[in-house]
Amino acid sequence: MNPLRCIPYVIKQVTRHRVRSLLTVLGIAIAMFLFTAVQAMNHGVTVATTETANDTTLVVYREDRYCPATSLLPQDYQRRIEDVEGVVSVTPMKVVVSNCRTSLDVVTFRGVPKAEFIDGLGSDLALLDGSIEEWMSRTDAALLGETLANRRGLRPGQRFDAAGITAYVAGIVRSDDAQDQNVAYTALEFVQLAGRDQLGIVTQFNVRVADASMLDRVSKDIDEVFRTAQEPTATFSEKAFIGRVADDIIELVGFARWLGLGCLAAVLALVANSIVLGVQSRVSEHAVLQTLGFSGRLVAGLIVAEGVILSVIGGLVGGAAALAVARWGSFAMSVEGTSIPIVADGGLLVSGLLVCGLIGVLAGLVPAWQASRREIAACFRMA
Amino acid sequence: MTLIECRGLTREYRKGDNIIRPLDDLDLDVPRGDFLALMGPSGSGKTTLLNLIAGIDSPTRGSLVIDGTNLANLSRNKLAAWRSENVGYVFQLYNLVPVLTAYENVELPLLLHPLDRRQRHERVRTALERVGISDRSDHFPRQLSGGQEQRVAIARAIVTDPAILVADEPTGDLDKPSAHAVMSLLKELNEELGKTIIMVTHDPKTTDWATRTLHLDKGRLAETGASLTHEQEALA
Numbered sequence: 207m208n209p210l211r212c213i214p215y216v217i218k219q220v221t222r223h224r225v226r227s228l229l230t231v232l233g234i235a236i237a238m239f240l241f242t243a244v245q246a247m248n249h250g251v252t253v254a255t256t257e258t259a260n261d262t263t264l265v266v267y268r269e270d271r272y273c274p275a276t277s278l279l280p281q282d283y284q285r286r287i288e289d290v291e292g293v294v295s296v297t298p299m300k301v302v303v304s305n306c307r308t309s310l311d312v313v314t315f316r317g318v319p320k321a322e323f324i325d326g327l328g329s330d331l332a333l334l335d336g337s338i339e340e341w342m343s344r345t346d347a348a349l350l351g352e353t354l355a356n357r358r359g360l361r362p363g364q365r366f367d368a369a370g371i372t373a374y375v376a377g378i379v380r381s382d383d384a385q386d387q388n389v390a391y392t393a394l395e396f397v398q399l400a401g402r403d404q405l406g407i408v409t410q411f412n413v414r415v416a417d418a419s420m421l422d423r424v425s426k427d428i429d430e431v432f433r434t435a436q437e438p439t440a441t442f443s444e445k446a447f448i449g450r451v452a453d454d455i456i457e458l459v460g461f462a463r464w465l466g467l468g469c470l471a472a473v474l475a476l477v478a479n480s481i482v483l484g485v486q487s488r489v490s491e492h493a494v495l496q497t498l499g500f501s502g503r504l505v506a507g508l509i510v511a512e513g514v515i516l517s518v519i520g521g522l523v524g525g526a527a528a529l530a531v532a533r534w535g536s537f538a539m540s541v542e543g544t545s546i547p548i549v550a551d552g553g554l555l556v557s558g559l560l561v562c563g564l565i566g567v568l569a570g571l572v573p574a575w576q577a578s579r580r581e582i583a584a585c586f587r588m589a
Numbered sequence: 590m591t592l593i594e595c596r597g598l599t600r601e602y603r604k605g606d607n608i609i610r611p612l613d614d615l616d617l618d619v620p621r622g623d624f625l626a627l628m629g630p631s632g633s634g635k636t637t638l639l640n641l642i643a644g645i646d647s648p649t650r651g652s653l654v655i656d657g658t659n660l661a662n663l664s665r666n667k668l669a670a671w672r673s674e675n676v677g678y679v680f681q682l683y684n685l686v687p688v689l690t691a692y693e694n695v696e697l698p699l700l701l702h703p704l705d706r707r708q709r710h711e712r713v714r715t716a717l718e719r720v721g722i723s724d725r726s727d728h729f730p731r732q733l734s735g736g737q738e739q740r741v742a743i744a745r746a747i748v749t750d751p752a753i754l755v756a757d758e759p760t761g762d763l764d765k766p767s768a769h770a771v772m773s774l775l776k777e778l779n780e781e782l783g784k785t786i787i788m789v790t791h792d793p794k795t796t797d798w799a800t801r802t803l804h805l806d807k808g809r810l811a812e813t814g815a816s817l818t819h820e821q822e823a824l825a
Contacts, residue, residue: 499673
């Protein structure tokens with residue numbers, strides 16, 4: 207016989223025991239919401255800190271400094287960095303943040319030489335709205351990363367204040383780089399003038415090298431150039447730089463993995479509890495099924511299927527809710543001007559559903575096995 | 590022609606240190622098309638014998654051959670498949686699945702058979718019409734009277750067209766008119782469809798519907814044994 211023919215029976219068991227199913231699904235949904243949120247943070251850390259073969263950017267920072275406010279490098283380092291073999295382009299950058307501490311809503315201004323930026327680092331940005339020409343022509347103009355714009359609800363033509371700077375939104379851009387998604391690019395001088403005596407001073411240099419394999423060598427060469435300078439440098443690949451700066455966040459997110467595991471344990475307990483109670487209250491019903499000719503194996507399969515359905519529905523509700531909140535909120539955990547995005551996508555939802563399905567199977571296995579091994583006649587005597 | 594053949598049929602249970610023997614070395618033949626009533630006091634082994642014949646319990650000793658198949662030789666899965674083909678069970682308390690409608694309850698055993706939706710629908714409709722409850726097909730058990738529930742249970746028992754119907758006090762929970770209607774229905778199934786029916790009952794009046802009645806006491810047939818086996822009948 208085809209066991210799939212019995213799936214409608216299982217669905218009726220779930221949908222017609224409404225209160226039990228709703229409470230179970232609600233519990234699972236809450237736990238899976240938390241699990242998906244934790245996974246989204248983990249995913250964000252991976253996206254922000256894992257180097258790929260396409261990563262060819264170095265960040266030159268002031269040695270032994272972490273906060274953008276304390277990394278003060280002379281802008282004329284640019285020419286000396288450009289002379290290092292393997293360097294393709296150098297973009298001096300003045301970074302100003304609205305909040306140097308860890309927060310979910312930090313506005314980071316990156317002041318850049320506009321023409322160099324558009325030809326170099328900015329060439330990967332896709333303009334979603336607004337005008338590059340307007341950004342080029344206005345001194346107070348800012349190009350906003352999509353995530354920042356969504357989070358603040360900003361559109362081209364609007365003005366906004368952050369970190370003591372009032373800027374005009376000239377355009378919204380999208381980038382594969384999580385950092386670009388969370389910053390406002392403005393003219394370098396505009397940001398420098400916002401601080402005292404900051405003309406000619408930058409926070410960092412973003413350096414493009416010819417090939418990812420050259421990152422280590424070029425970073426050593428750059429630091430060697432400035433080893434005896436008044437402001438020595440520390441150069442890292444961009445992903446390593448983010449990993450170093452956002453170390454505290456990464457540690458917290460790492461700890462949050464335990465929270466994620468706790469959520470899964472909660473789902474397992476909820477589904478198992480629901481299935482065990484359901485099986486206990488349906489001892490004679492399962493005995494009737496077996497009397498009708500359902501094999502013990504088939505009855506066990508129906509019980510497991512019920513666990514899987516409850517678990518997957520709960521996972522779908524909780525996961526989808528987490529996805530919606532993450533997308534709607536456009537959250538990013540920022541520290542010292544770097545951002546770890548909270549990345550929730552369809553892949554995360556699918557993997558969550560697979561985990562839920564597996565948990566449903568695990569939760570149903572023991573009660574299903576017990577139900578399948580019971581003596582039918584004994585079940586009627588018990589009832 | 591003998592359909593059910595029991596020889597030395599014994600069933601024992603262990604309860605603590607004691608061994609309980611509800612059925613003790615029983616010999617019995619049931620011919621095809623028989624309507625057999627089993628009577629006896631509580632604990633006399635009636636339901637145990639019924640469960641053994643229905644294939645939902647296994648004998649401790651002895652043999653039970655039904656239509657040439659020795660049930661003791663079947664694995665759990667094969668016994669389940671045998672039940673779905675050969676036996677319909679009518680319970681005293683109906684035992685309908687509460688979250689399923691009358692129609693869905695009757696359809697349940699057909700899910701095990703290679704029938705498409707249309708064929709299943711046809712069979713369910715026929716069974717419900719046969720027991721006179723087709724107008725209640727979309728009602729849930731809680732919306733039916735006891736007599737109606739028992740009719741649905743009988744429809745569920747006959748929908749796969751089994752050769753044997755076993756009924757454990759089918760009128761035990763019903764008022765008189767409902768009990769009469771249910772017995773009348775069982776008699777029809779016996780006479781018109783040729784079903785072999787084995788019924789446990791406490792009510793002497795319902796035995797009038799049966800072709801013969803056997804009394805059990807302490808796991809053994811209590812009467813002279815005149816109607817036990819064909820050989821014994823011949824000797825008598």
